[in-house]
Amino acid sequence: MKELQPINQNVLLELTEDKSEQTTASGIIIPDSAKEKQEVAKVVAISNIENAEIAPGDEVLYKRYAGTEIDFNGKKFLLLPYSEILSKVVVTESI
Template sequence: MANKLNITPLADRVIVKPAPAEEKTKGGIIIPDTAKEKPQKGTVVAAGPGKKDEPTTVKPGDTVLYGKYAGTEISFDGEDYLIMRESDILAIVPE
């Protein structure tokens, strides 16, 4: 998270920086661009305050897993991000 994101999500929204897609399989086979899977893991860059009775549980810096088609893709300062509801996040990955 070298750059500072100047976007503040509202309510229970979260902005996630997706992890890069896998370039090789564990066996060493190079995956072409057309066959790459969408990443389902990323790092939380910004999180909203939450709803009235439900504060947000994730915080910036958390590594999370989310659904394959979760969120909306946005581009800001040449970087790609996903903005999604906190309920679209499936798990927090311990580091």
């Protein structure tokens, strides 16, 4: 099986598509090309980055227009530099 392995300080994120149809208040359907770009995704793989603060399986927030979108094996991915990751999404218990 083929898989993508990032190199040169890059991170591979898996994008999930929003399947819901969005409409305006007046009922106009918003085309996919006009929807806001997603900024949260799941880490699939990272290159050999010393002291990386993320790992495969983590959910991260990244810069809006960062990276290169890739279609591979029927899935959508985003390949971007590690420096474009803004935050790791963590679940905390509310007190």
